[in-house]
Structure formats: C-alpha cells, structure tokens
Amino acid sequence: MPAPAAGTGSSASAVLRRQRLRESAARTYARSFPIVPVRASGMTVEGADGRRYLDCLSGAGTLALGHNHPVVLAAIRRTLDSGAPLHLLDLATAEKDDFTTALFESLPPAFADGARVHFCGPAGTDAVEAALKLMQTATGRSGALAFTGAYHGMTAGSLALTGNVAVKEPLPGGGEVVRLPYPYGYRCPFGVGGEAGAELSATYVERLLDDPAGGVVPPAAMVLEAVQGEGGVVPAPDDWLRAMRRITAERRIPLIVDEVQTGVGRTGAMWAVEHSGIVPDAMVLSKAIGGSLPLAVVVYREEYDGWRPGAHTGTFRGNTLAMAAGAATLRHVAANGLAERAAVVGDRMVERLRALAGELPAIGDVRGRGLMIGVELVDPAAEPDACGARPAAPELAVRVREACLARGLIVELGGRHDAVLRLLPPLTITDEQAAAVLDRLADAIAAAAA
Structure with a gap:
C-alpha cells in the first residue's frame, strides 16, 4: 500500500466526522467502509489517505465496466x-x-x-x-x-x-x-x-x-x-x-x-x-x-x-x-464479449473458492453465476442441520469484511443474517486482479476465523 499522502489523513477524518454528525442514521456503506474515495479507475479506488483498494462492490453491481471507464x-x-x-x-x-x-x-x-x-x-x-x-x-x-x-x-x-x-x-x-x-x-x-x-x-x-x-x-x-x-x-x-x-x-x-x-x-x-x-x-x-x-x-x-x-x-x-x-x-x-468473459472468470473464481472451503471450514457454501458470487460463512463448530448447513456466522462475516478492507479489498455482506460475502467485481476484471481478490479474501477469512 502507498504511504498516506501528507495532510490528507486529517482532512479525510474531518469529512468522516462531519458525515457522522450530519447524515441520517440509515447510512449503510459509509459505516462499513470508513474511507473517503478521491479517485477511481477500473476496479481500483484510491482513498484520501493514498491507500488503494480493489472494489468488489462496484456500486452494488452498477459499475459493469468499473469506475470511470474510457x-x-x-x-x-x-x-x-x-x-x-x-x-x-x-x-x-x-x-x-x-x-x-x-x-x-x-x-x-x-x-x-x-x-x-x-x-x-x-x-x-x-x-x-x-x-x-x-x-x-x-x-x-x-x-x-x-x-x-x-x-x-x-x-x-x-x-x-x-x-x-x-x-x-x-x-x-x-x-x-x-x-x-x-x-x-x-x-x-x-x-x-x-x-x-x-x-x-x-x-x-x-x-x-x-x-x-x-x-x-x-x-x-x-x-x-x-x-x-x-x-x-x-x-x-x-x-x-x-x-x-x-x-x-x-x-x-x-x-x-x-x-x-x-x-x-x-x-x-x-x-x-x-x-x-x-x-x-x-x-x-x-x-x-x-x-x-x-x-x-x-x-x-x-x-x-x-x-x-x-x-x-x-x-x-x-x-x-x-x-x-x-x-x-x-x-x-x-x-467485447464481456458477458461471456464474466462466465469464464466467475467459474474460475468459484472453483478456487470451493477448493478454499476445504481448507477453511468457516466457508459453508460458495455459489453464484458469472461475476455475482456469494461466500456464506458459518460456525464450523456447530452441528449441521438436515441439509448439512451449519448456523450462519454474522460476527465472523463482519470481521472478514474489516480484514478485507485492511488488505485493500472492498467486499460487502448480504444474505440471511448478513453472513454472506458478496463479490460483484466489474466485468472488466483482469486475471491478475481476480487472483489478487481471492488471495486477499482467503487471507482475510483465515485471519478473522483465527
């Protein structure tokens, strides 16, 4: 991560503080991601402190081509x-x-x-x-x-x-x-x-x-x-x-x-x-x-x-x-065949995430279609139900989201009990970016579960 630019951290803190004081209690994403974005391109978002993030939220799926596509x-x-x-x-x-x-x-x-x-x-x-x-x-x-x-x-x-x-x-x-x-x-x-x-x-x-x-x-x-x-x-x-x-x-x-x-x-x-x-x-x-x-x-x-x-x-x-x-x-x-590209990249990501579930028992299920992927987190110590599903782990999901942000990855939650990590990267995601997303996510889940 780049070092914070001089003087920007305090101004970003001031913006966040004013937001907390002046916006309604219903604000959502601002609570999950306490950053002040100042620039964005493709899948990358840069905060006022100079840190860069891979954005797997994409405006809740709005940014099919990523940020500021030419x-x-x-x-x-x-x-x-x-x-x-x-x-x-x-x-x-x-x-x-x-x-x-x-x-x-x-x-x-x-x-x-x-x-x-x-x-x-x-x-x-x-x-x-x-x-x-x-x-x-x-x-x-x-x-x-x-x-x-x-x-x-x-x-x-x-x-x-x-x-x-x-x-x-x-x-x-x-x-x-x-x-x-x-x-x-x-x-x-x-x-x-x-x-x-x-x-x-x-x-x-x-x-x-x-x-x-x-x-x-x-x-x-x-x-x-x-x-x-x-x-x-x-x-x-x-x-x-x-x-x-x-x-x-x-x-x-x-x-x-x-x-x-x-x-x-x-x-x-x-x-x-x-x-x-x-x-x-x-x-x-x-x-x-x-x-x-x-x-x-x-x-x-x-x-x-x-x-x-x-x-x-x-x-x-x-x-x-x-x-x-x-x-x-x-x-x-x-x-540019981006829908077909989404199918190929999505299948690869799901395949790797399912393999990762064998190493990380906190991953209960991996599912999705194309570049709309969900990773459901569970309590691995609890007894499974009749279908083999363990209870959702919403507290763990919050910790994973925070750990992802600390590693430069923006991932939001959803699903029952907000225990599903939702991946909605832009359709323009590169193979290198997809690998980086999965590396950071795997590291975050392992750290949070530990």
Whole structure:
C-alpha cells in the first residue's frame, strides 16, 4: 500500500466526522467502509489517505465496466460538449432514442419483439413500483406473489415484495403479498436441498395457487429474481424458472423478472433470464443500464400497455447523460464479449473458492453465476442441520469484511443474517486482479476465523 499522502489523513477524518454528525442514521456503506474515495479507475479506488483498494462492490453491481471507464467518460463528454439539454422530463431526444435502440438490441429477441419501454424515476425501486402498477392496471387485480429472500427496493410497494423483515418492521402490512419459497439449496426451506428442494418449491407454488381454500386471491403479478442478490447470491435453478413461467402463463398471471442487479452481463449472459430461456411479461432494469448514472426502466409486452397518458410519471425520467452512458455501456459489453468473459472468470473464481472451503471450514457454501458470487460463512463448530448447513456466522462475516478492507479489498455482506460475502467485481476484471481478490479474501477469512 502507498504511504498516506501528507495532510490528507486529517482532512479525510474531518469529512468522516462531519458525515457522522450530519447524515441520517440509515447510512449503510459509509459505516462499513470508513474511507473517503478521491479517485477511481477500473476496479481500483484510491482513498484520501493514498491507500488503494480493489472494489468488489462496484456500486452494488452498477459499475459493469468499473469506475470511470474510457467508453463511459467519452459518451458523457460528447453529450456535454454537444450542448444537449441534460433534463427534459420524458420528451423525445436523440440520446433517448439511441439508448432505447441499444437496449432493445441487447434484449432476448423473443422478448424485445413488440415490447414497450417505460422510463421511470432514477432508481430500481421506482421501476419495480411501475411494473407492479402496470400489471395491476392491466389485470384489475391488486395482490402479488413474491419470494422468501427477495429484495426489490425501499419504496412501499417494493418493500412489500421484499423478504427481509428487518427493513419492513416499522411499516404496516403493505398490501396483499403472498410469500412463496425460493429454492435455496444450502438452506432449503423444505429441509431437503438440491434439485429435490427446487421441485418441491414448484409443486408447492402450483398447488397453492390451485387450492380454492389456499387463501390466495388471484394476483396482479409474480415478481422474482433469477439470482437473488441482497438475499445472499442465490441462483434459481433454470428448471425452476421454467416452471414458474409455465405456472404463471397457464393461470394468466403476469411474470415480472427483476434484473436490476443481474442485468448487463453480470451473470455470464447479457440478461439472467437467458440462462433458462424464459420470456417474462416484464423486466425491471436499472443499475448498470445507466453506465454508472441513475436510470431505471420497465420493458414489457405491449399487450399490457393499458396506461392512459400521465398514469405513471416522474420528474427525473429524462437523464440525458445516463442514457448516453448507458447506451455506450450496453454496446461495449456486447461488442467485447464481456458477458461471456464474466462466465469464464466467475467459474474460475468459484472453483478456487470451493477448493478454499476445504481448507477453511468457516466457508459453508460458495455459489453464484458469472461475476455475482456469494461466500456464506458459518460456525464450523456447530452441528449441521438436515441439509448439512451449519448456523450462519454474522460476527465472523463482519470481521472478514474489516480484514478485507485492511488488505485493500472492498467486499460487502448480504444474505440471511448478513453472513454472506458478496463479490460483484466489474466485468472488466483482469486475471491478475481476480487472483489478487481471492488471495486477499482467503487471507482475510483465515485471519478473522483465527
């Protein structure tokens, strides 16, 4: 690590102190990473004290190309220099037209053909709200089907769909949401794990929806993630996803897939639905589609386009810079095969992490898809359950995160009890950087466990 630059440490301390005094108690990442970033490039973040870090958080998956990628910066500079208006509500612009073209070119053809796009407020949760409202309008129904472990955002409707109780506790019911079991092999809700657990989940969903005494009123939509991110990096089996598509289609229940974190090559395909081949009724997109700037959209089948003018609007739906940066990002990922690269590098990282689990018993499970990887930490001294899973070790996970930061690695936590180390490096990660991430992570786990 470079030595701290003269005079910067005290100013960084002052910034952190003022942040603690003036920001709300709800701040999160600032608590986990008490650093003041001043420069960033690719996967590297430099703090005010001169220390450099490998960033495996990537803006919670927003930075598909890493920090300040030349393609993104060029698109932003080009737009600024052109004199284009930066804010135009939802008026037609060349930048919006180009972004929409790039987006539709990136989508699975069977979904893109005849699809419509709605530009939402700037965050993924806005797009989730819009998608749910769209389907409520189209079906005349109000309820929804959602899953254990789900995370869909922090606004009221999105929170109702979210599974994490901790962020929902102060709120009233939040609407009629039926919670269904998501297939989670390591901590199977049915206590069997593996393919059998996923099959039981599908059977349960189908029989519950068909049970006239099951208590489920016909819903406006089913909302799911192909890989749960905040829920602990839990990939849904492809067969299970195909079963959900069949079940919803047969019962005329619109299927909304939340691709906010999984999209733009993150899972080893441009969009996570491509692994299973399912064609949803709507996809919710945000994070990486804005090329690091705020942007969120819903893309849906045109038969659901029943809104009247102004039925769902918002001030910040015309972020010109985000559209320019997003179009450049989508095209760069496609032209350079970065989704395929994510699949290859992700497989290598998972393979090494699973080998590491044989040396470090605190690693209970390693899972993921592409460059969306989770390492679940457990208490190795505790008795395993029926599926062989030991109790989560959240205190250990906090120590590992701190040990990673001390070694120049930014890694965040998620999952049940916040005991899952989540790796979301940019798709541009090099082989050398991937090796450095795994070396530092292994050393941090060993040190923290000891």
